[in-house]
Amino acid sequence: MFKWFATAEAERFGKELAQFILAELSGSARKREAKFAVRAEKILIRADLRVREFRAREPLNFYKKSKLANAFLWALKDGGCDEAYLTELTDWLTIRL
Numbered sequence: 681m682f683k684w685f686a687t688a689e690a691e692r693f694g695k696e697l698a699q700f701i702l703a704e705l706s707g708s709a710r711k712r713e714a715k716f717a718v719r720a721e722k723i724l725i726r727a728d729l730r731v732r733e734f735r736a737r738e739p740l741n742f743y744k745k746s747k748l749a750n751a752f753l754w755a756l757k758d759g760g761c762d763e764a765y766l767t768e769l770t771d772w773l774t775i776r777l
Contacts, residue, residue: 687747693734694751694773701727701769702759724772731776745777 704723705716740748752773756766 685743687744689738690740690744690748691751693738694748695755697727697730697773698752698755698759700730702756702761728776731773735777740777745774748777749774 701723704726705720738744749770753766753770756769757763761769
């Protein structure tokens with residue numbers, strides 16, 4: 681029963697995923713809108729693969745999903761991501777969980 685509340689791994693993955701996305705997008709944020717969209721789409725495809733792998737090895741209940749998404753959101757916010765874009769990215773992640 682206590683495994684249900686063990687969220688350390690989910691939170692770690694949420695922070696790690698946010699850092700991956702921020703690192704990959706940092707250089708392309710200054711480029712034109714069209715190039716940024718293409719680059720972001722490629723990065724999100726790679727991030728989606730990471731999410732699928734994590735879901736395969738770690739069973740997630742709604743509490744763990746919430747903690748993962750919250751850690752992801754705050755890591756993006758701490759990383760200086762635009763408010764509208766971090767909300768969009770968090771919604772993207774929530775759908776995949």
